[in-house]
Structure formats: structure tokens, C-alpha cells
Amino acid sequence: xxxxxxxxxxxxxxxxxxxxxxxxxxxxxxxxxxxxxxxxxxxxxxxxxxxxxxxxxxxxxxxxxxxxxxxxxxxxxxxxxxxxxxxxxxxxxxxxxxxxxxxxxxxxxxxxxxxxxxxxxxxxxxxxxxxxxxxxxxxxxxxxxxxxxxxxxxxxxxxxxxxxxxxxxxxxxxxxxxxxxxxxxxxxxxxxxxxxxxxxxxxxxxxxxxxxxxxxxxxxxxxxxxxxxxxxxxxxxxxxxxxxxxxxxxx
Amino acid sequence: xxxxxxxxxxxxxxxxxxxxxxxxxxxxxxxxxxxxxxxxxxxxxxxxxxxxxxxxxxxxxxxxxxxxxxxxxxxxxxxxxxxxxxxxxxxxxxxxxxxxxxxxxxxxxxxxxxxxxxxxxxxxxxxxxxxxxxxxxxxxxxxxxxxxxxxxxxxxxxxxxxxxxxxxxxxxxxxxxxxxxxxxxxxxxxxxxxxxxxxxxxxxxxxxxxxxxxxxxxxxxxxxxxxxxxxxxxxxxxxxxxxxxxxxxxxxxxxxxxxxxxxxxxxxxxxxxxxxxxxxxxxxxxxxxxxxxxxxxxxxxxxxxxxxxxxxxxxxxxxxxxxxxxxxxxxxxxxxxxxxxxxxxxxxxxxxxxxxxxxxxxxxxxxxxxxxxxxxxxxxxxxxxxxxxxxxxxxxxxxxxxxxxxxxxxxxxxxxxxxxxxxxxx
Ligand SMILES: Nc1ncnc2c1ncn2[C@@H]1O[C@H](COP(=O)(O)OP(=O)(O)O)[C@@H](O)[C@H]1O
Ligand SMILES: [Mg+2]
Numbered sequence: 001x002x003x004x005x006x007x008x009x010x011x012x013x014x015x016x017x018x019x020x021x022x023x024x025x026x027x028x029x030x031x032x033x034x035x036x037x038x039x040x041x042x043x044x045x046x047x048x049x050x051x052x053x054x055x056x057x058x059x060x061x062x063x064x065x066x067x068x069x070x071x072x073x074x075x076x077x078x079x080x081x082x083x084x085x086x087x088x089x090x091x092x093x094x095x096x097x098x099x100x101x102x103x104x105x106x107x108x109x110x111x112x113x114x115x116x117x118x119x120x121x122x123x124x125x126x127x128x129x130x131x132x133x134x135x136x137x138x139x140x141x142x143x144x145x146x147x148x149x150x151x152x153x154x155x156x157x158x159x160x161x162x163x164x165x166x167x168x169x170x171x172x173x174x175x176x177x178x179x180x181x182x183x184x185x186x187x188x189x190x191x192x193x194x195x196x197x198x199x200x201x202x203x204x205x206x207x208x209x210x211x212x213x214x215x216x217x218x219x220x221x222x223x224x225x226x227x228x229x230x231x232x233x234x235x236x237x238x239x240x241x242x243x244x245x246x247x248x249x250x251x
Numbered sequence: 252x253x254x255x256x257x258x259x260x261x262x263x264x265x266x267x268x269x270x271x272x273x274x275x276x277x278x279x280x281x282x283x284x285x286x287x288x289x290x291x292x293x294x295x296x297x298x299x300x301x302x303x304x305x306x307x308x309x310x311x312x313x314x315x316x317x318x319x320x321x322x323x324x325x326x327x328x329x330x331x332x333x334x335x336x337x338x339x340x341x342x343x344x345x346x347x348x349x350x351x352x353x354x355x356x357x358x359x360x361x362x363x364x365x366x367x368x369x370x371x372x373x374x375x376x377x378x379x380x381x382x383x384x385x386x387x388x389x390x391x392x393x394x395x396x397x398x399x400x401x402x403x404x405x406x407x408x409x410x411x412x413x414x415x416x417x418x419x420x421x422x423x424x425x426x427x428x429x430x431x432x433x434x435x436x437x438x439x440x441x442x443x444x445x446x447x448x449x450x451x452x453x454x455x456x457x458x459x460x461x462x463x464x465x466x467x468x469x470x471x472x473x474x475x476x477x478x479x480x481x482x483x484x485x486x487x488x489x490x491x492x493x494x495x496x497x498x499x500x501x502x503x504x505x506x507x508x509x510x511x512x513x514x515x516x517x518x519x520x521x522x523x524x525x526x527x528x529x530x531x532x533x534x535x536x537x538x539x540x541x542x543x544x545x546x547x548x549x550x551x552x553x554x555x556x557x558x559x560x561x562x563x564x565x566x567x568x569x570x571x572x573x574x575x576x577x578x579x580x581x582x583x584x585x586x587x588x589x590x591x592x593x594x595x596x597x598x599x600x601x602x603x604x605x606x607x608x609x610x611x612x613x614x615x616x617x618x619x620x621x622x623x624x625x626x627x628x629x630x631x632x633x634x635x636x637x638x639x640x641x642x643x644x645x646x647x648x649x650x651x652x653x654x655x656x657x658x659x660x661x662x663x664x665x666x667x668x669x670x671x672x673x674x675x676x677x
Pocket of ligand 1 (some may be wrong): 011018036037038039040041042043044054107
């Protein structure tokens with residue numbers, strides 16, 4: 001489904017190479033986790049896949065079901081099925097959460113040539129999904145992420161994911177800043193979305209999220225590359241021994 | 252003191268093109284106003300108060316022509332039950348207006364206040380304008396008082412069931428209109444005044460509003476969509492104890508607009524909010540000049556002005572809060588912000604506070620910025636196309652000003668106009 005080949009990325013503003021040849025394939029129905037020390041390029045990878053400005057791809061490719069993602073605008077990628085749960089969800093004063101969600105859902109439907117969701121159908125769906133994530137009506141009415149706690153913001157990301165039903169879910173440290181209960185809610189939300197047709201790329205620092213969202217494959221990223229790939233055990237190894245051993249081993 | 256030669260010449264030229272209406276009982280007020288104009292002269296480029304806005308075309312003997320814009324949108328406020336008072340190029344149209352009768356309010360034309368002996372109106376005409384000449388001179392308002400050719404006197408004694416809509420239709424490309432309205436809201440009375448339309452190629456409007464204790468006046472205005480029109484407007488408002496004045500203005504297009512609001516809080520616990528949202532594209536210069544005087548205890552004032560500017564448009568804000576000695580527990584808030592959609596546009600702001608009481612809370616802020624790229628990416632990453640996302644963020648930026656409109660139906664109308672404006676540019 002998602003195929004990343006030899007991806008080299010540098011910053012547009014300064015001549016700094018951040019991704020130095022990333023190779024990664026996520027198959028439909030699978031959960032891949034990426035772990036790695038701070039600054040290794042995990043967020044950069046997620047931004048480049050979703051189309052944020054400021055990065056220049058100097059080599060390599062990224063495709064979703066054969067479509068060249070790197071040629072597409074962010075909104076086109078979204079309509080094609082890419083979703084990024086942000087490490088730092090953005091506050092947007094003056095834009096209601098509900099309005100935002102409905103605009104997004106219908107914009108994607110329109111881009112795919114599907115019929116827009118009626119206000120009533122949308123409302124029904126969003127209420128149901130919000131409830132399972134313990135997002136109350138008040139949060140839905142408030143401006144996007146404004147005044148939300150860290151946990152609320154992350155749950156709001158998962159709500160958006162649930163509403164948009166993307167093919168390829170990329171989650172950037174969705175677990176950071178969450179307490180155990182909130183993490184369970186988030187994990188349940190994600191697990192409910194697991195599906196044969198859907199791939200997940202779960203970026204995390206810690207093993208604990210992976211206790212709840214069981215990965216099929218675990219990658220270790222360091223200095224802009226995937227340096228090691230293994231099964232779920234690899235995450236445990238990191239948890240027990242830290243990155244030092246693995247990094248020493250690959251160097 | 253003699254005026255500078257250029258000012259003298261310009262003032263004389265303008266006055267030569269005007270005739271004072273034969274106005275019976277307002278004659279005295281008009282003569283006094285003319286004396287004020289002669290003393291101060293009309294605004295010139297060198298005047299401090301006109302530092303950011305060139306007054307030339309507002310004071311020229313002849314108005315510059317302005318094409319009449321053919322508006323394809325539904326008429327503003329058309330779905331609301333309202334009492335219509337229509338002026339075409341600044342002339343009252345009985346034909347297009349509703350009958351001027353409504354429970355709780357009495358409406359007369361300015362030219363009738365003398366023969367009908369309407370005391371309150373005679374006593375108000377030119378009075379607040381004259382008070383508003385100090386500490387800053389507002390010669391265009393004095394000129395208006397002296398030469399206004401039409402206008403209405405609205406006496407609010409109860410709570411009329413519907414808003415009163417002053418509709419200003421622009422019909423002739425060479426029209427030059429001077430309108431003067433006086434409004435008195437009696438104790439405990441409440442009214443909503445709507446103003447809509449560009450009025451004329453050049454429009455000088457003055458409105459004097461006296462709100463008695465516990466009276467309330469809501470004001471919502473939209474200045475039309477004509478690109479070439481010019482306008483200088485003044486609203487002078489004096490508030491009694493526990494009274495409320497809330498004013499909102501939408502300005503979309505218009506080559507030149509200067510909107511002045513002069514508000515005096517003279518009774519304790521009064522509340523005055525003045526707000527504006529303006530959207531300008533290209534040849535557009537919009538100036539909000541506000542002067543709020545706190546002269547009583549525990550009053551609240553808010554100024555919320557937002558400007559969206561693109562393609563070289565200019566926005567100006569001059570806003571002052573003056574807290575007089577003894578005006579304790581004043582709560583004054585002022586914010587002026589611009590959203591610049593490109594590098595060619597500019598926002599010039601001069602926020603001022605002058606405080607002579609010690610127990611007050613006043614804050615002001617002014618910012619100028621571009622669309623928040625992070626927020627834009629966030630919206631786009633959810634599938635919202637870049638134009639729609641930009642428009643969403645632009646409306647969000649304007650929301651704080653629009654939120655000052657209390658009535659939801661009115662606010663929705665204003666938002667729909669803003670959406671239309673943005674959509675036409677996407
Ligand atoms: N916009 C940027 N400007 C400057 N440096 C950046 C920018 N984006 C990423 N970097 C740098 O790139 C490296 C990788 O960052 P990031 O992708 O955030 O790593 P991770 O998510 O793995 O912690 C870091 O050294 C970071 O400082
Ligand atoms: Mg990161």
C-alpha cells in the first residue's frame with residue numbers, strides 16, 4: 001500500500017539533510033511501528049508523506065497504491081487516503097470543531113466524486129464516534145483544539161481519523177503526553193479502525209502504546225534511516241535496553 | 252488664527268459648491284457648524300488626524316464619479332422583518348420607504364422637525380457633533396451639520412418590534428450626498444438600527460445618538476459593494492447610566508472609507524461596543540477612527556476591528572480610549588488586527604490610551620499578520636482545499652468582530668456576505 005523508496009529529504013531553508021534514504025513498505029491491513037531516538041527524522045517523514053511545506057525531496061519516492069504522493073497537494077493526499085495524526089495538533093481559534101470536521105469529510109468526498117454527507121447523517125456519525133472516544137458535545141462545539149488538554153487534542157485527532165476513514169493512518173507520537181486511561185481510549189479508537197484495507201504507521205517513543213496497538217512490524221529509525229526492522233519483540237528490546245545497543249550493533 | 256493658505260483655499264472651494272438648506276429651526280445649529288468649519292478649515296494632508304488617510308477626494312468641491320455597482324446578491328436584510336427608510340443618492344424616497352410608523356418609535360424627516368416642533372431633535376441636532384470637536388477637530392462632521400440636505404429624527408420611546416433599516420441606494424454615478432440623522436433612545440427603550448448600502452458616489456453621513464439611562468441601541472451597518480464610492484461617516488453617541496450601545500460595521504470594497512465613532516460614556520455602568528470587519532481588495536483604503544471617552548464610573552467599552560487586505564489594499568485604525576478623572580472602575584478593551592493576504596497590502600494603526608483615573612483596567616493590542624501556515628497545513632492535511640482552508644481561516648480571523656453582533660440572524664447575514672466576498676476571490 002505505502003511504498004517508500006530510498007527517500008532523501010532536506011530542509012528547504014537550510015542545506016541540511018534529514019532523511020538519508022528511507023526504505024519502507026506498509027502493506028494493507030498491517031500495523032508498522034517506527035521507533036527511534038529524538039531527532040532521528042520520524043516527524044519529518046510523517047510531514048513529507050502528508051505534504052507539509054519546507055522540505056525538499058532530493059531523491060527517492062513515496063507512493064500510495066502506486067500513486068505518486070510527492071507530486072500531490074496535501075488535500076489531494078488526504079483525499080487519496082493519507083491521514084496524519086499530528087504530534088502537536090494545531091489550535092485554530094474561530095473555526096468550530098464540528099464545522100471543521102464536516103468541511104473536511106465533505107471536501108474529501110467531493111474530491112473522490114462521492115456524494116456529500118447530509119448534516120443529519122454527519123451529526124449522527126460524529127456523535128457516535130465521539131462518544132466512544134469520550135469526547136463530549138461541548139468539545140465538538142468549541143474551536144478546533146482551543147483550550148483542549150493534551151489528551152483531548154490527541155483524542156480529537158483519532159476522532160478525525162475515524163470520521164475520515166483514511167487508507168493509510170500515520171500517527172506521530174500520539175501517545176506522548178497521555179495518561180494510561182487516555183492512551184487506552186486512543187488505542188481502542190485505533191484498534192476499532194484496524195481493517196484489511198487499511199495500513200498504519202505508528203510512530204512512538206515507547207513500547208507502552210504498542211502493548212495496546214499490537215504492531216506487525218517494528219522499525220528502528222536513526223539519523224534519517226531505517227536501521228533495523230523486526231517483529232514486535234524489537235520494541236521490547238528497545239524498551240529494555242534503550243537504543244544504544246541497537247545503534248552500536250548497526251554501526 | 253489664520254489657516255494655512257492651501258487649507259483656506261480648499262475649504263473655500265468646497266463651501267462655494269454648497270448651499271445651506273433653508274432650514275428653519277436648525278438654522279442656528281447649521282450657522283454654528285459652518286463657523287466651526289471656517290475656523291478649523293477642512294482636513295488636509297498635513298493634519299495629524301489625517302496622517303494615514305488622504306482627505307482630498309472627501310473635501311473636493313465636486314465628488315469624483317463612481318460607477319453604480321450592480322449587485323447580484325439578494326438584498327441585504329431582505330429576509331428580516333424591518334422598517335425600511337430609503338434614500339436614493341441621499342434623497343429620501345417616500346415611494347420606496349415603508350410608512351414611517353411603528354409602535355414604540357416616532358420617525359420624522361429632519362426637514363419636518365421645525366414645523367412639527369420636535370424639541371428633542373432640535374436640541375440634539377449638531378450638539379453631539381459640536382461636543383465631538385474637542386479635543387480633536389472633525390471638520391467633515393461640522394460640514395455635514397451645516398449642509399446636510401436630508402436625514403431622519405428617530406425618537407425611541409419603547410421597544411419597537413422590528414429593526415429600522417436606513418437603506419442608502421446609489422443610483423447616479425455623480426451623486427454627492429450629505430445626510431444627518433438624530434436618534435434619541437429614551438430611558439428603558441431599545442432599538443436596532445440597520446444601515447445598508449453605499450448611498451452615493453460620495454457620502455458624508457453624520458449620526459448623533461443620545462441614549463438615556465437604561466436605554467439600548469444596537470447598530471449594524473454594511474456599506475455596500477460599490478468599488479468606486481467614497482464615504483466619510485461620523486457617529487456621535489452619548490450614553491447615560493446603565494445604557495448600552497453596540498455598533499458593528501461591515502465594509503467590503505469602496506475606494507475610500509473613513510468611519511469615525513465618537514462615544515461618550517457619561518452615566519455610570521454604561522456599555523459601549525464598537526466593532527468592524529472590513530475586507531478590501533486592490534484599490535481600497537479603509538480607516539476606522541474611534542474616540543471613546545469614559546466620564547463615569549464602572550463603564551465598559553470595547554473596540555474590536557478586523558481588516559482583511561489584499562492586492563495593495565490599505566487599512567487604518569486610529570483608536571483612543573480617554574479615561575477622565577473620576578471615571579473609576581473603567582473597563583476598556585481595544586483590539587485592531589489585520590490579516591494581510593499578500594505583501595502589497597498594509598495596515599497602519601495608532602492605538603492610544605489616555606488615563607486620568609487610577610482604578611481602571613484598560614488593554615489594547617494591534618497586530619498585523621499573514622495566514623497561519625501551520626493552521627493552513629492542518630486543514631489541508633484533512634482534505635480541505637487550499638482556497639477553502641484560507642477562507643475558513645480568514646472568516647475565523649474576522650469572527651471576533653462579527654461576534655460583537657448580538658442578534659444571530661443579523662450576524663449570519665453579515666457572515667454570508669463575507670463568505671460571498673471571499674468566494675468571489677477564490
Ligand atoms: N523545520 C525544521 N527546521 C530546522 N530543523 C528541522 C526542521 N524539521 C526537522 N528539523 C531537524 O531535523 C531533525 C529530525 O527532526 P524530527 O523529524 O522532528 O525528528 P523526530 O521526530 O524523530 O524527533 C532534527 O535534527 C530536527 O532538529
Ligand atoms: Mg517527532
